[in-house]
Amino acid sequence: EPEVTQTPSHQVTQMGQEVILRCVPISNHLYFYWYRQILGQKVEFLVSFYNNEISEKSEIFDDQFSVERPDGSNFTLKIRSTKLEDSAMYFCASSEPGQVSTQYFGPGTRLLVL
Template sequence: EPEVTQTPSHQVTQMGQEVILRCVPISNHLYFYWYRQILGQKVEFLVSFYNNEISEKSEIFDDQFSVERPDGSNFTLKIRSTKLEDSAMYFCASSLAGGPYEQYFGPGTRLTVT
């Protein structure tokens, strides 16, 4: 069964450093998403991406964040200058279509900022 994959599973970085989290969505899906979950808190929406552009973003997704689909398979989330409060589990998801369709999630990348 096709699945969303994410690398790395755990990333440790120092405050102020740039990090890139990588995701490979399900191959025939057209919509891609990033969510995050700070320890002990809700899963929060960050951004959705379709047709090579951001279709929606939350207040969390400020200028420090960017997303890219550099080729036909990868979908990346870049944090330009990490802060302590960026420490969280980051989930990538994809869906076949937009709207009320199920999103399929990857296993997550745990980001620890020291």
């Protein structure tokens, strides 16, 4: 069964450093998403991406964040200058086109900012 994959599974970084989180969505999916889950809190939407551009973003997704689909398979989330409060589990998800399609989530990347 096709799965969304994410790398790395864990990342530790120093405050102010840039990080890039990588995702490989399910191959025939065209919508891509990033969510995050701060420890002990609910899963929060960050951004959705379709047709090589951002389609929606939340207030969390400020200028420190960017997304890119550098090739036909990868989907990345970049945090330019990490802050302590960026420490969270970051989930990538993908879905087929269509408003009623299901989003399938990857296993997540646990980011720890020191």
